[in-house]
Amino acid sequence: MNEQDIIISHIKEYVANYSKYDVKNYPYINDNSNGSNSPWGEPEVAFASAKDEKFQDLKKIVGPHHLLPKDFLEDAKTVITYFIPFDKQIVKSNVRTPEAIEPSNLWYQLTNDTNNLINDLNDSLIKKIQELGGEGTSFPPSSPKFEKENLTSDWSIRHVAHIAGLGTFGLNNMLITDKGCCGRFGSIVTNLAIEPSNKENKQVENCLYKYNGTCKKCVIKCPNDSFYYKDDSYFCDAEKCYNQILEKNKKDACGKCMSGVPCSFINPVSNLRKD
Known part of the structure; x- marks a missing residue:
């Protein structure tokens, strides 16, 4: 196998065999396509050149504070990105209803467990990269920071994943991959x-909205009316979204705008392109 195949295989096997979570917290999970009774599906993995000019563009799109791959490693050559999809039953538990506008317990639990999984996976991935004769890091010398003034990170993993080709942004600012948007992203610079x-x-x-003007399901699903209409299009108000997650929910989780929508588990445009 070449290095790309080795990295992809390592990420998929690590997620499939990850066991540092309490199975009792997930009594309704399905058998996923990777054959394991796990709250996660098989990851999607993509690679980008550290010299891709689109990384420089993020200093305009996200903000001048956004880091470049060379800020992680001076001799950075590649950025590895991956998406870990959530189990469908857990996503369905988080669909908004009039009675349920806060994240479900399953969704909140899985969000925390996935953060732990990504930290452990990145540590393991760095060791694998070292076995291959390289160096890797998931954090620059000064760890990534969240800018509260403009509600952006200095290393936006979703934007990085977009550059690598994992997906495109939906109306709700979530990145829609071939396996939908319900899940979490990770990255390594090597x-x-x-x-x-x-x-x-x-x-x-x-x-779907950006493709042909249909859907807008995420607009309806938001419990804090975070979307607004301007110049013949909808936009997501990041401040309202942030307020919903940390002030109203009192939890670092929500996910209502991506649960129970056409892009939850798939790329809904892919079938339309085949017509």
Whole structure:
């Protein structure tokens, strides 16, 4: 196997075999496609060249504080990104109803467990990279920070994953992959020169609203009316979204705008492109 295949295999096997969570917290999970009785599905993995000019663009799109791959490693060559999808039953438990506008206990539990999984996976992935003769890091010398003034991170993993070709942004600012948007993203910067993913046809809009003006389900699902209409389009108010997550819910979780919508588990535009 080449280095790209080795990394992909390592990520998928690690997630499939991860056991540092309490199974009793997830009594309704399905048998996932990877054959394990796990609250996670099989990850999607993509690679980008650390010299991709789109990383520099993030200093305009996100903010001048956004880091570049070389801020992680001076000789950075590749950015590895991955998406870990949530089990469908757990996502369904989080669908908004008039009685349920806060995140379900299952969703909140899985969000925390997935954060732990990503931290452990990145540690394991760095060791694998070292076995291959390289170095890797998931954090720069000064750890990533969240800018409260403009509600942005100095390393936006979703934007990084978009550059690598994992998906495109939906109306709700979630990145829609081929396996939907319900899940979490991780990234590693390495000085291994790994072939970038083939992004051909990967940058076409995956959001139904952006593709053909339909859907808008995420607008309805938001419990805090975080969407507004301007210049013939909808936008997500980041401040209202942030307020819902940390002030109203009192939890670092919500997910209502991505639960029970066409892009929860799939790229809903892919079938339309086949017509």
